[in-house]
Amino acid sequence: MAQGSEPTRPILYRHRLPTRLWHWANALIVLVMLMSGLMIFNAHPQLYWGEYGADYDRPWLAIGATEDRGLLRIGGHEIPTTGVLGMWTDGVGRVRTTAFPGWATIPGFYDLAGARRWHLSFAWLLVIGGLLYGAISLGNRHFLDDIAPRRAELRPGALWRDIRRHAHLRFPRGEAARQYGVLQKLAYGGVLFLLLPLMVLTGFAMSPAMDAAWPWLLDLFGGRQSARSVHFIVAFLILAFLLVHLAMVLLSGPFNQLRGMITGYYRLPGEEER
């Protein structure tokens, strides 16, 4: 017989197998894509708008170093970044001047060819996995039932309530925890249907062979260097999602959440717990 203030805490089958496989495969793939991408960026740590951009042109973002410090330049602003960007010390105490430090890149040393091989091979895993997951999730109604927000949830009042709940770190409990909250749906949907497709398309737009066959890629992003800039910005939006996602998992019961994403079974948090 159940005791005290916890009479029923039903266990729910929350995450289906394709969702769990896609989640963990992508946990690895996205990390490899981000870190190998930073190494590729290190080969020319400047970003431009438009079709062209090279050393004689004006970047909107640049990471570099002077004699004694690392710098991040955005627009007209110069931000000192010694130790992190542009100038940092490696594991054996040597001062390095590549843009992103070795701990953030794959490989952890300057190797453009190697980073491209990691990046362009794992890109296939990302796209093939994404297409499979997308087809299955349309078929099993995961997108329609779990990710798509209901009309009522999108009303400003409802959105505002969810924002306030997040701000106070009050996560849904009991029956309300059966489904994703609206901010959760928007975050997952935004990554799935906006950020990841943007990464793939801007990636395509950097390929000279793809640009020849599909010149609309260049028109879509306003030129190859613009596409490269968008690729970089969206990569950091995905990193931001990752950090918020990890924080939310830690704050909302990491054991239960991890079990849910590994076994599929998730215990609904009790109504009374605080």
Added chain:
Amino acid sequence: MISRRRLIGTIAAGSLLSGCDRLSNSPRFRAALRGGEALSMRAQRLLLDRGALAREYGRGDLSPVFRSNGTRMPASPRYAVQAANGFADWRLTVDGLVARPLSLSLGTIMAMPRRTQITRHDCVEGWSAIGEWTGVPLRLLLDQAGLRDGARYIVFHCADDFYGTPYYESIDLVDAFHPQTIMAWALNRAMLPIPNGAPLRLRVERMLGYKHAKFVDRIEAVASLDAIGDGRGGYWEDSADYEWYAGI
């Protein structure tokens, strides 16, 4: 003091990273990663129009300064003499698996039909520059020499070298006979400057920059790349593991 959690985190991150670096250095893992290159090339060749033209731009789109990259001045004394002489004594050889080997002067090449195109040069490092190129379509040179049966690749031998190894690159016949693939002798309506590859350089517009061999003095048709350099088809392919297929 380092907290236990921080220490565990550092060790975990450190082993993940050194694991990646070990993988990066493992020949077997690199061979597996190379599968991605094969897949990209097959997919692009299969799914995309093989004759698709790279975008051509207007004069208003030109980069104010066209950046040069790689060798800016070949080191050999022979090249210096040829350059001082305006390349009057320079010759382009076309040989290998051809019916009629050619030896052409710059004047002869410049008198051949020409193509002018304003295109974007995309470096593997990430930057791009737009320039106006004029040159002879490679197809015309290959037709004049007459490719023999079995020729599958076109190799470009160059007058510049890296640490004593002359630069070389190669493309397959899909790109060699592409209408925008030219041997350029002019950039932005002036004779090709030395840092950009004078007197003759390859433009293969659907490929990254390292394919665009500069200072080309010999074009060789071959059946296989095995006997070229270390067999991977180009200087950077052999020395730094760059992809041979540079369309992406």
